[in-house]
Amino acid sequence: MALEVVNKAAQERYATFKSAITLLQGVIDDQVRGTIAKVDDSKLPADAWSLPTSDDLKSLADKAVVVIEDLTATAKKYEADLIARGWRV
Template identity: 35%
Template structure:
């Protein structure tokens, strides 16, 4: 026996999760112009600043991890749909 409220809550939680992943993807996409503005540090103030290449690498890594998470969530979504969103 299914409880409709539980199924609805599962769909809502999954939708929130997908929405959060979309927001993170958008934020990562908006980093490109910011990374392009990074200049080499002038002088030695004792602070270390990541280079443009390091920042681009970090962005690439984060994007790849997000895509892996998205792929895993699609598999989980298929499982939830097959079980009619029962938890």
């Protein structure tokens, strides 16, 4: 009986984790990239503070996406292991 509760809790935590990753990917794709697209480097005065260019921001967003994809791949491998063990952690 207690094992079933632990298994359900592990499944719920993993589902929450997957939802958070999906939400993060959506935010990067929709909002972050949309904001980066609005950056206009030509309007910056020469004496302005040093700010990352839109290309720098795009590069950082791409790196973040790669890290998220690696995390997702690792999570899928771990999910297969959890399923094989009956969600026992």
